[in-house]
Amino acid sequence: MSEHSASPTSLSKRTTFSDTKPRPDIPSAVEQDTSDKAGDKGANSKWLSWKTVREWWSDITPFERDTLIASTCLKLLLFPSYRSTDFEVHRNWLAITHSLPISRWYYDTTSEWTLDYPPFFAYFEKIMSIPAYFIDPKIVDLNNLNYDSWSVIAYQRTTVIITELVLTIVLQRFIRGAVDPTTQRLVSASLFLHPGFIIVDHIHFQYNGFMFGILLWSILMARNGNKLASGLLFAVLLNFKHIYMYLAPAYFVYLLRAFCLSPSGELLPTRFVALANTVILVFLISFGPFLLMGQLPQLLSRLFPFTRGLNHAYWAPNFWALVTAADRVLLQTVKQFGIQSFHVNASGVVSTSRGLVGDTVFAVIPNVKPIHTFIITIAFQTVYLIKLWRTPTYKSFVTALTLCGYTSYMFGWHVHEKAILLVLVPLSLVAVENNAYFRTFTLASVAGVFSLFPLLFTPAETFIKIIYSLLWAFFVLNPLSKRVYEFPKSLPFVILDMIERWYLYGFALLQAFVLLFPIVVSRLIDKSEEGFALEFLPLMLTSVYCAVGLVWAFVRLSVLYLQS
Amino acid sequence: MADIARQSSAASSSSQSRRSSRITIPFPGQEHNTRYTEPGQRPGLSHTLRNSSSYEFRSNGSDTDQSDIVSPIPRRHLDLQRSESQHWLGSPPLSPISVNSRAISPLSFASTSPTRTRRKHTQSITSLLESDRERWKPPLPTIQQGVPSRGEKNDLHNSPARGWVRWMHRQGLKDWVIIIAIVLSVLVKWCIGLGSYSGQATPPMFGDYEAQRHWLELTVHLPIHQWYTYDLQYWGLDYPPLTAYISWICGIVGTWINPEWLALFKSRGYESEASKVFMRATVLAWDTLIYVPAVVYFTRTWQGNRSSRTQHVALLTLLLQPSLLIVDFGHFQYNSVMLGFTLLALGCFGAGHDALGAFCFVQSLGFKQMALYYAPAIGSYLLAKCIYLGSKEGAQLFTRLGVVTAASFILLFLPWLPPFAPFSAILDPISRIFPFSRGLFEDKVANFWCASNVVFKWRIWFSREILVKFSAALTAIGFxxxxxGLLYNGFKFSKAASNTEGKASPSPSPILPLLPYALLGSSMSFFLFSFQVHEKTVLVPLLPLTLLLSSSSNDSFTFQLGVLVNNVAMFSMWPLLKRDGLGLQYFVLLLLWNRMVGYSPFHASSAFLRFGALAVYAACIVLHTAEAILPPPARLPDLYPVLNVLVCTPVFAFTWLWSIKRGVEVSWALGGLGPASGSSLQDVTPAAKSKTSKQQTASFSRPRIQSDATPATTSLSSPVLDGNGSASGFSSALSDRQAARALKTRSLGYSSGRPSSLRTMSPAPEAH
Structure with missing residues (x-):
């Protein structure tokens, strides 16, 4: 957490058994970081002395301080807001890690919300469960399912706010070394106040702020030339939440090319060994205990449940959402015109009438299997990675990272809509590169944030998500666009520009539709079967409309990257 | 202290010729310079400054701003000169200046300008004396002092609200500030509404939320004549008719959405997420419809001569006032409607639309009888204005006001009056509205009765009738x-301007600056001494105080006291809020607002206030901590509320006294012009006045060429300047000769003190 204030001197002092010291500026955080990753908070507290806190506080500018205070106030006010089942999931994990021995963690099935995050997250929950016990022992009672007293709400929500400080500090550090601090300040603030974090973390309940804090920390290290630390932090992150594997290929290629190989392409063995050792060490610390207990298969089966469908209940707005929608449209066409040549899959028809619940089975289009999605993803990623291999610069790295995440999001198996943050967060860092990047960022952000809206469906929170996102868009897009705006170069670009603009305005209409449709339906049609099927229409439209923008932004970004 | 010495010397030299030897040479860099400096600092105000070196530098910078003063000026006239340089000329002061160094209120009725333009009715309530006492520095010939660079950050006046407004302006988003501020406040309000409300899940009676919901239910389903009689035991309607009408409207909407929420009798105690959202939405809707526009209108009329930044900061300050937010959106009430109507009334008075203002105030009264707390002040203000206007026009205005007031009341109570109802029907609402049958005070409220009850058990010694009389008498003495003060000044000005013609009634009277203090004094005396006061009623006196603080600078006494009282008011409601489960919101709102306005009790300029405030805060913190750790002893279950009352009451009582003192001071400042400028008033004003009216008519026909930010005030004595969009309303109070000289001076390119006057010479005033 306070790694920054601890700065190189204290770091190098602590690198006691680091076997390699390739460059003085990469004494890096190797060992001291590995040692602390058993629980980011716990070990950090070693250097989180009062002095560093004070240094950090005095380093903070009024802008940052006020942003922090204001956003914290807002987050505190959101305490009583709607909570998804993820809240109970995390409470249950607190209980599991607190009341069970480590050998039982990945076996417990008291609650349906079993532990399915990697071990570091389990350790993290274990650490958080200690204060929880003192605040209210009922929080960590394994059998006290769906406990929702004020104490547990306040406690869990507070932990989200506090662990998000990692994000705060990292973003602040991003400003410090930036080429253009003013713009970076806006970008940092936009990330810190991202509606995605408010919606997913502070209302819906998750710890994304903390995780993305680590991811950004890792990216920051890459920017600052400390690639070993970057790799280490990413390894740590992977052991917190394995969804970040979406980004792993970019890290792998970048670190291999830019860190382990010299610019002329020769392997630098010491660096390679250092990096490999670091990563292996992190994984050993994480999985070691379970390896010793021979629980690895059980653990992995928890982490990678391949029993789910292509789409999530609400289609994450990716490529498959478009395909699924196309399938539905085709089915209607087939029905309408009675074309016999098509083989219509009967279970697919059933799947359609069930709306969006359950597995997606296509009626007309051939079904997609996990292996297909996997191949497509790899194929796309390879293209970007070759590009990254050729130009292993920081900017290229961040863009490739974004694209890696983007590809996985676009073509992955059972993608969750929350995964869009994996795209939006690194994309923000390159948003102000130039106007083209900025427009991509705008499209992806608006569509991406909008695609998170269905997470919150209660009326009170609906109001908040809309107002907050509008405010965020106003404060971020407006000033940033002024910095990078260029008039479109030629007529096609003017038209493109216009279409994109209209697409963005379309979200207002879509939101109006989503809000009004249920009211109108409930007035016009009493719960007939048709009305029931129509209930999914807003969700489907949201998904498809966002998917159009996100796919387009994906194409844009790919072209931009490959052309650069 | 030096201030006092200066004061007295200034007073003694008040008869010297004003604007005597003050000549300024505007130099090219000046404008730029002032744009990025934060003037108005002086030693001893080193508020949140981090290091003294940068402070020194900056203080020099602010010297530069006033360094044009080459020879000492009588203090009294500083007002005139400064004011002139800042806003008489009608050019908007450069933003940072006015954000920080407050303009001085126009003292003269002559400063009023035509009714059409938006920003002309400008009676700043900003402290008259305070501003010069606080920020006036000995004039030093320091023209050559360093020009602070743009990068210099100044913490002293950099409240986050100001920083944000400045940022918005620099980003070219000035036109968006008001909208965004409103949206931000709406977001905050709605987020507060996520919390619990009064009486949530506490059958059988629940709380204020259920009362309001019940009124929706009752008004929708029952005929009007039953509204004030239906089952009075269960939250019978006890607010005036406008509340009932508004409940009725909300009830119709609610029934349309879901009839279950408001089914007659069956819905008692109905609680669901959806109905809660609906009820919260009604509060937000009325707040946004009435209070928010009222605040915007108020900042435009009363601070119209201040920079838009100042207006925007004031807007934010008012929109996020914590106690109002937490009572309305947390606890659940519709106070912002009542306060909004009063604010609208004030805005109308500021703009000179007295009849409209009276109508608005009657609506305020018609919504909640608590608006009566303001009635003495508003009534006497209007009366004073009638007096001031003289026998003919005054009588006209008086009649008009009387008719409007009576008509609005009749309109409000129409359904209970003949021919719609028997004559006796009117007694139903009246007896419900004024519940003298209740006790001296309910619960624990930080007023005189409850506080003194600790040592003297009033209710044991006296009967209720006597106590009613007692409290009425004390309240009357209080206000x-x-x-x-208002009436006296009305007389005084009436005499001073007795010969004038054309005191057009759509212009605010010169006694307007007294009004907020009078409102504060009157409402505070009601709060402290009247019968049956609730702790939430502290919102009523808080409004004028917050208005005052919103337009004063961070180092002024008004600001410091205003924030202190706001915080203490919040604290005084703590027992209530704790019961409602709004503890979190309580702390968050306090933090948010205090931080936003940039308040720090450690840096109050007055030592008395500093130590007083710190002592009060210490007591609050100790009480909070003690309450969290130790349960009250069994023998004294009310220990903490009582201690709370004992902490809060002195602060409120002090505020009441302070309002009287300030009233006297302001009145002296207004009257102070009397003897010195009386002669000039008498022999100049008629002419000037007639000019005014001509100019006014002229300006009506003239299209407005300036941006919103540039007030198109009339020039009274300098028609030449008028074309440039500058005006000197106050010049009318000066002699013609002086005005001519001023004109000459200006046209020679010498500004009279501030670069802003230089700007007036430019043909196209910069819209910023």
């Missing part, structure tokens, strides 16, 4: 000074 008498405010009323007297």
């Amino acid at each position: 008498a000074p405010s009323v007297f």
Whole structure:
């Protein structure tokens, strides 16, 4: 957490058994970081002395301080807001890690919300469960399912706010070394106040702020030339939440090319060994205990449940959402015109009438299997990675990272809509590169944030998500666009520009539709079967409309990257 | 202290010729310079400054701003000169200046300008004396002092609100500030509404939320004549008819959405997420419809001569006032409607639309009888204005006001009056609205009765009738000074301007600056001394105080006291809020607002206030901590509320006294012009006045060429300047000769003190 204030001197002092010291500026955080990753908070507290806190506080500018205070106030006010089942999931994990021995963690099935995050997250929950016990022992009672007293709400929500400080500090550090601090300040603030974090973390309940804090920390290290630390932090992150594997290929290629190989392409063995050792060490610390207990298969089966469908209940707005929608449209066409040549899959028809619940089975289009999605993803990623291999610069790295995440999001198996943050967060860092990047960022952000809206469906929170996102868009897009705006170069670009603009305005209409449709339906049609099927229409439209923008932004970004 | 010495010397030299030897040479860099400096600092105000070196530098910078003063000026006239340089000329002061160094209120009725333009009715309530006492520095010939660079950050006046407004302006988003501020406040309000409300899940009676919901239910389903009689035991309607009408409207909407929420009798105690959202939405809707526009209108009329940044900061300050937010959106009430109507009334008075203002105030009264707390001040203000206007026009205005007031009341109570109802029907609402049958005070409220009850058990010694009389008498004594002050000034000005013609009634009277203090004094005396006061009623006196603080600078006494009282008011409601489960919101809102306005009790300029405030805060913190750790002893279950009352009451009582003192001071400042400028008033004003009216008519026909930010005030004595969009309303109070000289001076390119006057010479005033 306070790694920054601890700065190189204290770091190098602590690198006691680091076997390699390739460059003085990469004494890096190797060992001291590995040692602390058993629980980011716990070990950090070693250097989180009062002095560093004070240094950090005095380093903070009024802008940052006020942003922090204001956003914290807002987050505190959101305490009583709607909570998804993820809240109970995390409470249950607190209980599991607190009341069970480590050998039982990945076996417990008291609650349906079993532990399915990697071990570091389990350790993290274990650490958080200690204060929880003192605040209210009922929080960590394994059998006290769906406990929702004020104490547990306040406690869990507070932990989200506090662990998000990692994000705060990292973003602040991003400003410090930036080429253009003013713009970076806006970008940092936009990330810190991202509606995605408010919606997913502070209302819906998750710890994304903390995780993305680590991811950004890792990216920051890459920017600052400390690639070993970057790799280490990413390894740590992977052991917190394995969804970040979406980004792993970019890290792998970048670190291999830019860190382990010299610019002329020769392997630098010491660096390679250092990096490999670091990563292996992190994984050993994480999985070691379970390896010793021979629980690895059980653990992995928890982490990678391949029993789910292509789409999530609400289609994450990716490529498959478009395909699924196309399938539905085709089915209607087939029905309408009675074309016999098509083989219509009967279970697919059933799947359609069930709306969006359950597995997606296509009626007309051939079904997609996990292996297909996997191949497509790899194929796309390879293209970007070759590009990254050729130009292993920081900017290229961040863009490739974004694209890696983007590809996985676009073509992955059972993608969750929350995964869009994996795209939006690194994309923000390159948003102000130039106007083209900025427009991509705008499209992806608006569509991406909008695609998170269905997470919150209660009326009170609906109001908040809309107002907050509008405010965020106003404060971020407006000033940033002024910095990078260029008039479109030629007529096609003017038209493109216009279409994109209209697409963005379309979200207002879509939101109006989503809000009004249920009211109108409930007035016009009493719960007939048709009305029931129509209930999914807003969700489907949201998904498809966002998917159009996100796919387009994906194409844009790919072209931009490959052309650069 | 030096201030006092200066004061007295200034007073003694008040008869010297004003604007005597003050000549300024505007130099090219000046404008730029002032744009990025934060003037108005002086030693001893080193508020949040981090290091003294940068402070020194900056203080020099601010010297530069006033360094044009080459020879000492009588203090009294500083007002005139400064004011002139800042806003008489009608050019908007450069933003940072006015954000920080407050303009001085126009003292003269002559400063009023035509009715059409938006920003002309400008009676800043900003402290008259305070501003010069606080920020006036000995004039030093320091023209050559360093020009602070743009990068210099100044913490002293950099409240986050100001920083944000400045940022918005620099980003070219100035036109968006008001909208965004409103949206931000709406977001905050709605987020507060996520919390619990009064009486949530506490059958059988629940709380204020259920009362309001019940009124929706009752008004929708029952005929009007039953509204005030239906089952009075269960939250019978006890607010005036406008509340009932508004409940009725909300009830119709609610029934349309879901009839279950408001089914007659069956819905008692109905609680669901959806109905809660609906009820919260009604509060937000009325707040946004009435209070928010009222605040915007108020900042435009009363601070119209201030920079838009100042207006925007004031807007934010008012929109996020914590106690109002937490009572309305947390606890659940519709106070912002009542306060909004009063604010609208004030805005109308500021703009000179007295009849409209009276109508608005009647609506305020018609919504909640608590608006009566303001009635003495507003009534006497209007009366004073009638007096001031003289026998003919005054009588006209008086009649008009009387008719409007009576008509609005009749309109409100129409359904209970003949021919719609028997004559006796009117007694139903009246007896419900004024519940003298209840006790002296309910619960624990930080007023005189409850506080003194600790040592003297009033209710044991006296019967209720006597106590009613007692409290009425004390209240009357309490607000008498405010009323007297207004009326006295009405007389005084009436005499001073007795010969004038054309005191057009759509212009605010010169006694307007007294009004907020009178409102504060009157409402505070009601709060402290009247019968049956609730702790939430502290919102009523808080409004004028917050208005005052919103337009004063961070180092002023008004600001410091205003924030202190706001915080203490919040604290005084703590027992209530704790019961409602709004503890979190309580702390968050306090933090948010205090931080936003940039308040720090450690840096109050007055030592008395500093130590007083710190002592009060210490007591609050100790009480909070003690309450969290130790349960009250069994023998004294009410220990903490009582201690709370004992902490809060002195602060409120002090505020009441302070309002009287300020009233006297302001009145002296207004009257102070009397003897010195009386002659000039008498022999100049008629002419000037007639000019005014001509100019006014002229300006009506003239299209407005300036941006919103540039007030198109009339020029009274300098028609030449008028074309440039500058005006000197106050010049009318000066002699013609002086005005001519001023004109000459200006046209020679010498500004009279501030670069802003230089700007007036430019043909196209910069819209910023």
